[in-house]
Amino acid sequence: MSDNKLLLSEAYAPLSGALGHVVLGWSFIETSFSHWIATIYKPLRADKIEREIPIQFKRKTKFLKRCFNQVTPLNAFRDEALDLINVAHQLNDHRNFLLHGVLSTYDRQDHEFKFVRLNVPKHDRQMHYAETRTYTIEKILEIGGECHETSTKCIDLSERLINEIIL
Helix, strand or coil, X not given: CCHHHHHHXXXXXXXXHHHHHHHHHHHHXXXXXXXXXXXXXXXXXXXXXXXXXXXXXXXXXXXXXXXXXXXXXXXXXXXXXXXXXXXXXXXXXXXXXXXXXXXXXXXXCCCEEEEEEEECCXXXXXXXXXXXXXXXXXXXXXXXXXXXXXHHHHHHHHHHHHHHHHC
């Protein structure tokens, strides 16, 4: 059996479960950010800050940071929201790598998975480079747990924003 087939047969179930933990938690984080935007965009005239509703994660968080720093009715939520946005940025780095990278190798002795991702540096858009990172199942589950914890806080803030601004 080839190394890749052996890797997939040994690691598929635990790895896919751990990655699913990250994906599920992340989906609630990013959806919460969309709810925050929907809650404040028109009702608090945040459309004056950004003419188009941001869709991509980086644009969402940039817009939300500006709103929580500039829109007075959001003052009570500022610190909490900015903290959650910062945590989400840290988690997004891992999420992006795990989900957009490719599983390259599995070290059976250390139980480590190596992921490889092709990137294009901002300073040189003419060349790709390969970036590698190593994760254990435990580390991926830890990241998934952090996504879950952060998502519950984001959902809670979503509900409070809706109650304060819409209802």
